[in-house]
Amino acid sequence: MKKEELLLQRLDEIGKSLEREGGALALLGLGSVGVERERLDEHSDLDFFIIVEPGQKNRFIDRLDWLEEVRPLAYSFKNTSVGCKILFEDGIYGEYAVFEEWELENSSYAEGRVVWKAPSYANTGIAKSSRNMPSIRNDSLxxxxxxxxxxxxxxxxxxxxxxxxxxxxxxxxxxxxxxxxxxxxxxxxxxxxxxxxxxxxxxxxxxxxxxxxxxxxxxxxxxxxxxxxxxxxxxxxxxxxxxxxxxxxxxxxxxxxx
Structure with missing residues (x-):
């Protein structure tokens, strides 16, 4: 299987694991595994958000069994208070962050793709921020x-x-x-x-x-x-x-x- 296909499959498998685990509401793929899949290639990695039920954040940050169920991890590093960087044994690298829904309501972030959601979760619009991203370009020389x-x-x-x-x-x-x-x-x-x-x-x-x-x-x-x-x-x-x-x-x- 090509690396590009493996990345998308891995993200789907993570969604299934979240469904089995409970406590999660949605999985958003970002970047080249999100809405920019045209640029997905063999050098891409996994970048995703997880939207969770109130009180469930630490469970998905501090305990990684829900990822180990998909594929054993060779490395993990809690790089921020809301997420980790990971490497699966088969060489797939990824970065993710975990949020409760209210935390994204007034945040600006790049548009994502809903990979998985709980049947009862209806807010698919959360994949796109309601606020514009601050520009990193200057408008004057x-x-x-x-x-x-x-x-x-x-x-x-x-x-x-x-x-x-x-x-x-x-x-x-x-x-x-x-x-x-x-x-x-x-x-x-x-x-x-x-x-x-x-x-x-x-x-x-x-x-x-x-x-x-x-x-x-x-x-x-x-x-x-x-x-x-x-x-x-x-x-x-x-x-x-x-x-x-x-x-x-x-x-x-x-x-x-x-």
Whole structure:
């Protein structure tokens, strides 16, 4: 059986286990096992919510026998107060969270798919949040790209001081993240399931032009100055960069290189 089919089958089996166990009201598949099944592939995993009856949350978080009934677990980790990360013995990885219905009423979350529900449970609309997800995109270039510029400067100063890890994060992490937050304003976005939690997800499919040069901006721990210069060049192409700050960034990068 293909991995994609196995994932969907496993989720169905979890639903049957919940039905046998009692105390659960619904199982929602999320992401690629939810409403975005077109992107399901061999590298996907299980991501799901469980809606439970009042007072039943801890039972499904602290005791995992309802999962062991489906397939033995090789690993489990309670990563939040409401859920776990798990690995089945056969290599299927998953993450889940458990909620009582009232907890989702005023929450924003990505739309899910009802995989299973108790016969008496009628609120299938809970699969879609009544609140919009907060946007992780910016609607103006000014703040994010100036933030990126200052990240380059601060990062190079730290690199020159010997703080190479911090410098790597400022230049190849924070600065690039700022660019990603406005990439939809700089390049036409191709269809590729944007993720409401991370602008980096499926970047290569959504923004192929930027993806083709992204490697030059993220050259690694020992090439922070080189990465900074590539990021600066890109910023200068898409935004009226402050000339004096640009000169200082180049001066720093050149000095470190020498």
């Amino acid at each position: 000014d703040h994010p790209l100036n933030e990126a510029l200052t990240n380059l400067y601060v990062g190079l100063c730290r690199y020159a001081r010997g703080e190479k890890l911090s410098a790597t994060r400022f230049v190849q992490g924070y600065a690039v993240d700022s660019i990603l937050s406005v990439l939809h304003l700089l390049e036409e976005e191709a269809d590729g399931f944007p993720d409401p939690f991370g602008n980096d997800r499926r970047l290569e499919r959504r923004y192929p032009r930027f993806a083709a040069i992204a490697g030059s901006m993220i050259q690694g721990y020992d090439r922070v100055p080189e990465s900074a210069l590539c990021i600066l060049s890109y910023l200068e192409e898409v935004y009226p960069v402050n000339r004096r700050l640009s000169e200082e960034i180049r001066r720093l990068a050149d000095r470190i290189g020498r």
